[in-house]
Amino acid sequence: MTADTTASRGFAANDDIGQAARLELYRLQVEIRDCEKRAYDLFLQNLVKGTSHLSLGQEAIAAGFAAAMGPSDKSFCTYRGHAHTLARGVPMEKVLGELMLRDNGLMRGKGGSMHLTSAEHNVLGSYAIIGAHLCIACGSAWRAQYQGATDVTVCFFGDGTTNIGAFHEALNFAVIWKLPVVFVCENNLYMEYTPISEVTAVPHPAADRSSAYGLPRILIDGNDADEVLRTARTAYSLARAGGGPSLIECLTYRHSGHSRADPGKYRPPGELEKWLERDPLKIYRARMAEFGVSPDAIAAIEVESKRKVEEATSLCKAAPPASESLLTSDVYADGGWAWRN
Amino acid sequence: MTADTTASRGFAANDDIGQAARLELYRLQVEIRDCEKRAYDLFLQNLVKGTSHLSLGQEAIAAGFAAAMGPSDKSFCTYRGHAHTLARGVPMEKVLGELMLRDNGLMRGKGGSMHLTSAEHNVLGSYAIIGAHLCIACGSAWRAQYQGATDVTVCFFGDGTTNIGAFHEALNFAVIWKLPVVFVCENNLYMEYTPISEVTAVPHPAADRSSAYGLPRILIDGNDADEVLRTARTAYSLARAGGGPSLIECLTYRHSGHSRADPGKYRPPGELEKWLERDPLKIYRARMAEFGVSPDAIAAIEVESKRKVEEATSLCKAAPPASESLLTSDVYADGGWAWRN
Amino acid sequence: MAELSYRDAVIRGISQEMRRDKDVVLIGEDIGKAGGVFKATVGLYEEFGPLRVRDTPISEQAILGAAMGAAMTGLKPIAELMFAEFAAVCFDFIANEIPKQRYMTNGQLGCPLVIRFGNGGGVRFGAQHSQSIENWCMMIPGLKIVAPSSPVDIIGLMAAAVRSPDPVMFFEHKALYATKGEVPDGEIVDVLGKAKIVRPGKDCTIVALAMMVHRALGAADILARDHGIDAEVVDVRSLVPLDTQCILGSVVKTGRLFTVEENPRLCGWGAEIVSIVADEVFWDLDGPIVRITTPHIPLPAADNLEDMALPSVARIVERVSKVMNGSRA
Amino acid sequence: MAELSYRDAVIRGISQEMRRDKDVVLIGEDIGKAGGVFKATVGLYEEFGPLRVRDTPISEQAILGAAMGAAMTGLKPIAELMFAEFAAVCFDFIANEIPKQRYMTNGQLGCPLVIRFGNGGGVRFGAQHSQSIENWCMMIPGLKIVAPSSPVDIIGLMAAAVRSPDPVMFFEHKALYATKGEVPDGEIVDVLGKAKIVRPGKDCTIVALAMMVHRALGAADILARDHGIDAEVVDVRSLVPLDTQCILGSVVKTGRLFTVEENPRLCGWGAEIVSIVADEVFWDLDGPIVRITTPHIPLPAADNLEDMALPSVARIVERVSKVMNGSRA
Ligand SMILES: Cc1ncc(C[n+]2csc(CCOP(=O)(O)OP(=O)(O)O)c2C)c(N)n1
Ligand SMILES: Cc1ncc(C[n+]2csc(CCOP(=O)(O)OP(=O)(O)O)c2C)c(N)n1
Ligand SMILES: [Mg+2]
């Protein structure tokens, strides 16, 4: 699996990303992995209420796209958005707190795991109804274009999302208005339980549709953080330069079930094992070895990540439940919910 | 403008369609033209209430696709559906009566011009909210497939409709289920007043999207009824043989405004004139001359058409208004509207 | 007679109808091989095969459009929309296409289909996966709407829905799937448009739907025990057709009406019932009519907040007892 | 002071706000170069240019999504949906996304935007282009909703809507576009959430909205002249926030309430008002509360049938006079 690039647009040229970026990509992937695993443990302890969707196995995409962003760039995620939220620098405590629906959560328990949002970090929301946020991301990019701002809007979604109408409307819209938005399809081969190949007219649900919007076909290895980073940088530069949107399909796999409720029984035997061979962290450790990153530097990242997870966990466990005073707050901008006088 | 066919599927091979078909195509085009012109006159006399959308200039598409249908084939149209309804053999009186919202109309005035439906003729409705009927047509085709019936479902829509989400969902759905449905995009260059080229990411709004559904690219001259007929036959055969859907873009132009309310001022000077040169009736008269059709045969068709229009007009003018007893009928299958006991 | 879960009742209700009529077909996301996100279609794919139980892409417009087109031409589709509020991504079909087809065509074409929704809250899924949206449909002329509260009603009303020549919106309550109830053996067929007095009483009428029926019943017990108030509880079951005879009869008898609605307040079905009562039996009323609803807010995800938001047994008891005492004073 | 049409008032209202604030931008289908299908944006493209007045493809989801994303990040978009029921093709944004954003994010993000709808009937456009759908929005927590009945209200409420930090659904009535009214010169800014007593009276209260205000006023004249009934007519203007003080005050004064609703009956805003009245001022009522609505049917296209369907002056007079006489007997 290598980048299927359009030379003229220079996607994912093969240059080395450099040592600093390498360590940063590893740190992000390790921290996401550790935090997601902890989220899973917390389910098992019944401390995560409601539903939850992990990105175990898809960390390279979150890391690569986030690492290439500047602080003013905007992210729009799905319910499977813990990874993207963490990758923008949102503290683990805030994410796990929201999963546990506690007062210390990102939205103090009002939104829940499917709606992680941190305006401060320009994580402009996680959206739980398929498709909508592709259109909403267009609006953010339109604002940047209108105001002459240079930020890029990045919108993450799954393979299954390419079959809903909003996908089509958003892509066409972004192209005709030349919006600075980057659409990232994380193709993990499944919608909830149904293989994407059984319900899609083309083999590559995003890449094979790019020509319908006059866009180049971009299909990359989503488990290789370097490839992701390079692709992201190219797409962001294009968008910032007024070159309009990109649609990028990243091949990946989720190691766990769709959501908390899903044991993943629909997978053909051997499939998971095959993909575990291509685990982004495994790939990345090999990459670091290749580039001679010191074991100490790697260990430091891993130790720090574990520490953060432990610290976040204890803060969350100690945190009070959602505050009852918030039940009717912030329906309207005046802070309240009054629909009458 | 010639067919851009995919040889392997044999679309629109160039054989002569034969004399009988030629006369039938001419008859259909003339009758549609005459009836639409009469509809326009009736507007001017304020006898057509509400809105109305003419197909003047687009007659070849309606004629060609209908002439290739068998009686059990199903049509799904838009508000711009008078032509397709007439082409299936629905009497002019019924169509004009509905435009005039009289008791003799197809739906006795309850539906109006935008919803012409004649179940008896397998005209399974005209739909006025963009996009929906592409999905509904899939359902009709699904029923045929499920029951092992051999009818084909044909769904007509405009260029502007290709940018709405339902288009995308319907196309993907039809392909993955290999449904016997033929999608016909009548590209008349405009949505209501906005040129399609200003709001679409690709030059050919349907044809340039076919690859996104794994379909061949089919772009034909929609003003040449023979080309339309041949294309229709090929697509229907494919569908009947279990080969799945087709998406056909027909290039055409509407001579009048979008609807009753529209004087068409947004058109660049000379555009209409250029297209009047390519008027489907003009093209077809030349074609008939080429094939040596006798002037008498042509005149007979023209005279009979005028007679039909006059007859229908007087019947409609004499018809009573919609019957008041129908106000609350047929909301439910029991014939009534009772939402309570 | 056997004990069955509400979830298994959905399966039994659908399979009863699929066995009877081969034109009954099922479509939706993950409903086939996976047995449904709510596991309410488990086993149907195995029994009826891939042609009658079809997994779809994430294309709700295509799902409802296909169901509509198939219904217009001879099939009896049952479409699942998963979480009820996904209705919003295909609302054109629910609001503009399906319900108007028969009327606009002057009776030429109908849409005999069933749409299944996983409705309601209490499962900590937050604002976009917990809504009670039966009112989105009740507003629309041309639909029929049921929302069963028990396994036996699920089966009987599913049969009635599938056999109905009209489009029926079938609201299953997510928080009830795991609940159980006694269900007779053999075929069960109910009728649309009949409410049920699930607890007779003489002091006031409490009208409720789906999960709220259970809470109203719980409240009625406490009202009787602790407050000496004998409440009659009516399970509406069917919003359209609405059994106004049953409701008006009960109100005439008790003189007092309360509605218990899981929906956010504004324009809920309870308001409609109040407006019928306040018009038609005004002179039989002995005091104010009071609606107990979820406040008019999006639903919070947090368990404690969600519990505060939805009408609880305690809130019903408190409100009914206060109002009833007030009116006597 | 000048006479202005309702249509031109829309243009003036929008341009007043666009001149004031360059973050106000307009999007929709055919609204720019063509001046809008209802001609209610004529001249704005010329004055404010293609960057502020943008024609879109037929992509209502993209239109509302773009408006939402832009609003979340700093613009003040006004989106036109053309015929009101096209809301159904993008209802996810209206029902699930825009109204819940502020709540779900605990106040981090809001959606200050305006959505304009060409609402209502009387124009012989049939079942899919004539609906009154303000209730589709009223059901949804988090939206604000206005439906002006006059040119001056259009301008003032448009200003209030654009300046509101909350999402405002702005219902223009198609059949009113050509009507005229006196409008003062200079800037006009109204407030959301204020009803207006447009005709004081003492015998009964008639609450109406948009086009029905004019019919209610027409009926009130006849009721006074021919039936000796002095009706107070309240123009609700804003459904959310709802001016319950004004409505309750009027009902307490007159003792009788009628609602006149263009919407099909079930779950209309009138039912909500009835339920508030029947709860909060029950003891002040002197008789049944009666709703006058379009019957719960899809709208017919034929002119004579449509006229029968929508509440008419004659129907209002007949119903109010009968009920009022009944109650006195
Ligand atoms: C409109 C809509 N339909 C259905 C769902 C239910 N649903 C939630 S996640 C999901 C699968 C999404 O698949 P994909 O886009 O591939 O993302 P992934 O979960 O694999 O990351 C579905 C069907 C939804 N949330 N919204
Ligand atoms: C969902 C929706 N949006 C907008 C409209 C308003 N509208 C009616 S016709 C039309 C233009 C359609 O253009 P096209 O598909 O090219 O068909 P044509 O009218 O040219 O035949 C529009 C925007 C509609 N009916 N439905
Ligand atoms: Mg996926």
Ligand SMILES: [Mg+2]
């Ligand atoms: Mg067109």
